[in-house]
Amino acid sequence: MILDEITMPEFEAGLTLTRTALLPIGSVEEHGLHLPLGTDTAQVLEVSRRAARQVPVFVCPPLHYGYCRSTRDHPGTLSISTESLRSVVFDIGSSLFAQGIRGLIVASGHAGALHMSALEEAGERLVESHPGLEVAVVCEYRWAQEAGRNAVVETADDGHAGEIETSRIQSLSPHLVRGTSPEEYPRFAAPFVARNKRSQWPGGVWGNPAKASPEKGERLLAASAERMVELIREMEARLGAKQRGG
Numbered sequence: 001m002i003l004d005e006i007t008m009p010e011f012e013a014g015l016t017l018t019r020t021a022l023l024p025i026g027s028v029e030e031h032g033l034h035l036p037l038g039t040d041t042a043q044v045l046e047v048s049r050r051a052a053r054q055v056p057v058f059v060c061p062p063l064h065y066g067y068c069r070s071t072r073d074h075p076g077t078l079s080i081s082t083e084s085l086r087s088v089v090f091d092i093g094s095s096l097f098a099q100g101i102r103g104l105i106v107a108s109g110h111a112g113a114l115h116m117s118a119l120e121e122a123g124e125r126l127v128e129s130h131p132g133l134e135v136a137v138v139c140e141y142r143w144a145q146e147a148g149r150n151a152v153v154e155t156a157d158d159g160h161a162g163e164i165e166t167s168r169i170q171s172l173s174p175h176l177v178r179g180t181s182p183e184e185y186p187r188f189a190a191p192f193v194a195r196n197k198r199s200q201w202p203g204g205v206w207g208n209p210a211k212a213s214p215e216k217g218e219r220l221l222a223a224s225a226e227r228m229v230e231l232i233r234e235m236e237a238r239l240g241a242k243q244r245g246g
């Protein structure tokens, strides 16, 4: 059930089928010369919609913004603070709880470490504030990376706007892919906090987009959707066990 597209009575009827909601989180972020700024949102939303065709679940409208650290100087990236991200996810989760949702899956298409930790903190606050609410926080992009290791992905250190993401957007929205970008890896000098990040990562690509194909993209989207279905079933099982006093 796509929350954007259903009515009040359909929402009420939906609660008799499931108490689980899925909140996709994306970003507005550069993805090299060839992928659109909405790449992260598009992938996690597609995986969420595919899962919702297989099991009853409410798919919330995605949050199109996230916290972007390494790419914030690149043209087009629009980042929100980790404070804002925590607050908005907490508020949406609280509102879902008030509407009868008891299982919340926060799934991010953007994989930044600080971005993910803000989502985990929001999850902690939600669980503390709402006894009876189960929360799962997952990085859907990591699922694709893990699935890719099983022979689909050829780039050893594939990351941002590389083989995985290019393949998935080629499969999902080929009209939005503008050719490719050169293979590149960032040169951040850890442990130093980079000031001008763009100078150390000019093209904004981590990996080799030239290795991408729509067939790989389809396999990676399907693998993630399957994992999302499993997680939704696991969430429903936990909620069912609780209802039975387990």
Ligand SMILES: [Zn+2]
Pocket (backbone or CB within 6 Å): 031, 039, 040, 109, 110, 160, 161, 165
């Ligand atoms: Zn991305």
